Amino acid sequence: GNSVTQMEGPVTLSEEAFLTINCTYTATGYPSLFWYVQYPGEGLQLLLKATKADDKGSNKGFEATYRKETTSFHLEKGSVQVSDSAVYFCALRGAGANNLFFGTGTRLTVIP
Amino acid sequence: GAVVSQHPSWVICKSGTSVKIECRSLDFQATTMFWYRQFPKQSLMLMATSNEGSKATYEQGVEKDKFLINHASLTLSTLTVTSAHPEDSSFYICSARDLQTGASQPQHFGDGTRLSIL
16 A cells, blocks of 8 residues: 655754655555645645656755655755744655645754 | 635634534635644544545545535535534644646645634
């Protein structure tokens, strides 16, 4: 079946530090992969996505590369800001499916 | 861009009350909408898939008589938590996908409804 395993948090970083949040998945076929972000008090927003192997999704300085050989979609950012403090969810949608499978979320706190 | 509107954003009510949450796709049609539940510090869990004009499909362990879903039009799905109790307190989020934009497009999420049952 489909599942997403995400690095547990919380993660606390200083401003301008490098961020990696690990995400691995299990799926049949070729799923689409997503990172969603939930800022405090708000709903989910799509951060980036990748729909096939070796695709790199990027947005707001965040990047993630769809690695089929390692079944991973790790989220990275070279220099985090205080405004990046949020909960980040890795998600998967199976090929031909509609609904999403989510990881448990990773809370990121960036301190000045 | 495509927007999903969810209402209300916050509900506080007494135990035994039924609460209705609306989910609207504002500028696209969604034959399918999804209802998720998020417990504190946990991930989103899919509760049910709402299908326009037909019965919703519930995930294992979700009581369909407890969480009534109605998807009467292509832009509106409602979730009614019947006779809510404190254990139903949670964050409920709906989502929808504009099927006309292609299978690779992501879902659009509402802002969620925080339900607190006293």
